[in-house]
Amino acid sequence: MIPLLPLLPLLLLPPISSFLPTATPSTHFNFTSFTPNTPGINFSSDAFASGDNVIQLTRNSADGSLLNSCGHAVYATPIQLWDPATLAIADFTTQFQFIIKALDPTSFGDGLAFFIAPVGYELPLNSNGSWLGLFNSTTNNNSSSTQLVAIEFDTFKNSGDPDDNHIGIDVNSIVSNVTLKWGSYIKNESTGSAWIGYNSTSGQLFVFLTYGDDRYDGTPSLWHRLNLTEVLPERVIIGFSASTGGLTELHQIISWDFSSSFVNDQEAPSKKTRKNFPLVAGVGVGVGLMVACFGYFLRAKKKSREKRGKEEDLVFYASMEDKLAKGTGPRRFTYKELVRATKSFSEEGKLGQGGFGGVYMGLLKDATKDLFKVEVASKAKETTK
Secondary structure, three states: OOOHHHHHHHHHOOOHHHHOOOOOOOEEEEEOOOOOOOOOEEEEEOOEEOOOOOEEOOOOOOOOOOOOOEEEEEEOOOEEOEOOOOOOEOEEEEEEEEEEEOOEOOEOOOEEEEEEEEOOOOOOOOOOHHHOOOOOOOOOOOOOOOOOEEEEEEOOOOOOOOOOOEEEEEEOOOOOOEEEEOOHHHHEEEEEEEEEEEEOOOOEEEEEEEEOOOOOOOOOOEEEEOOHHHOOOOEEEEEEEEEOOOOOOEEEEEEEEEEEEOOOOOOOOOHHHHHOHHHHHHOHHHHHHHHHHHHHHHHHHHHHHHHHHHHHHHHHHHHHHHHHHHOOOOOOOOHHHHHHHOOOOOHHHEEEEOOOEEEEEEOOOOOOOOOEEEEEEOOHHHHHO
16 A cells, blocks of 8 residues: 555645646758649748759749749648747758749749748738748838848849848848848859858857858858847747849749757746646645655665666677777767867857767868767767767
């Protein structure tokens, strides 16, 4: 028979979940190509997936007009951008390849954009031309009607633009907060590779754009400090937009990868925790009794786990050394290589904080990939892993 006293604290305690921050799921997807039957992408207006396995954001028809066209391609599932209980913001990185093709080298417009918007946001009426399918004359610069963050790849010089070839970060307005001039090959049918990410620790939204054999050098092309909780709701949609006006060009998305995750921040108290504080105090005695009951069991379990952990470590290190020697496992890098690849672990290249330490973007001279992540651990054992 179970003694009554140890059972009482269990009866007094509310559900454990009431003391924990609200769960905030991470998101990951990877589209290497697009077909007319690709699930998970919603198209609107003139956007569609064509037979050559790419997304056409604006009209692409030999027997029809390409003027005044616009379209959206949106990931079908909403993304959790921040946690309302803790105000923790997700770190995210998205990478996509795209082509902008000016059919006439002397007249072209207007560009494409990656955007983040509230759930339910739809392509505005009369948003072709310089609006890039994002705003119109009514919604532009009007946060009460349109909350939106976009990274634009613009090919036509409008009022407020630095050049007819530029990238920009837009917040609730088609007039960019920050811009960067770019080469004319942004619209000459070259394949561009764009990386866009948000670092919740620094509050920076960053963009890196490259063409051809250019590689990431550790510094974003453009960045802007932004508190996303002040601009966007907790759940959002993400996608692409493009438009033409009196001039035309083609806007194509070739591939798209996205990842988001929340850093476990125990210092940010949840609203639920504050709300339940009196209840927690009231059952404190019960919790103490529970701890006492389990104390002996936990000490015994800890000793057993420490012994087993030492044995597992020996097996792990032996296996890792064997894989490194044979070249079948992860590659070993010197500290000097990592310093050079991450530009001395510069803050500009820091993506966030992982479970083992700081996470940085870097590039190795002989790497087959443009980007990789380096997680700097704080303990010798973690560094080996």
